[in-house]
Amino acid sequence: MQMLLDGLKSLYAYLAVIPVIPFLLIYFGYQFITEDRKKAFRLAMDVTTVFLIGCVAMLLNKLFDGSFGIYTILLIMLLGGGLLGNVQFRKKGAVDVKKVFRAIWRLSFFMMSVLYVLLMVIAASKAIFFQA
Numbered sequence: 001m002q003m004l005l006d007g008l009k010s011l012y013a014y015l016a017v018i019p020v021i022p023f024l025l026i027y028f029g030y031q032f033i034t035e036d037r038k039k040a041f042r043l044a045m046d047v048t049t050v051f052l053i054g055c056v057a058m059l060l061n062k063l064f065d066g067s068f069g070i071y072t073i074l075l076i077m078l079l080g081g082g083l084l085g086n087v088q089f090r091k092k093g094a095v096d097v098k099k100v101f102r103a104i105w106r107l108s109f110f111m112m113s114v115l116y117v118l119l120m121v122i123a124a125s126k127a128i129f130f131q132a
Contacts, residue, residue: 026044056116077104
């Protein structure tokens with residue numbers, strides 16, 4: 001059982017380092033099966049967000065010598081969900097939690113993608129130019 005968990009951790013780590021790979025695998029695989037580009041893109045976004053969150057959290061921890069990366073990301077997502085839920089409540093009188101969650105999850109994909117590129121450039125620059 002422990003070997004299986006270690007294998008899953010390793011697989012996640014490898015896929016999280018370059019999240020473009022799982023995105024492309026899921027996108028083209030699902031598109032091949034269903035022939036629906038929209039659904040394939042959405043599914044690829046949803047799955048890749050998990051990998052992006054893990055990678056961005058690790059990069060934040062590495063760059064700032066801390067362990068608060070995942071908590072910062074989750075806090076921002078929760079705050080965004082609360083704000084979006086508040087807007088929805090004021091506009092419609094009720095909150096559709098599923099729609100709020102989906103919106104925050106997909107916005108997180110774009111936010112994590114930008115942060116991934118930015119933090120990778122910073123980490124690479126730091127490793128190249130500031131070696132001690």
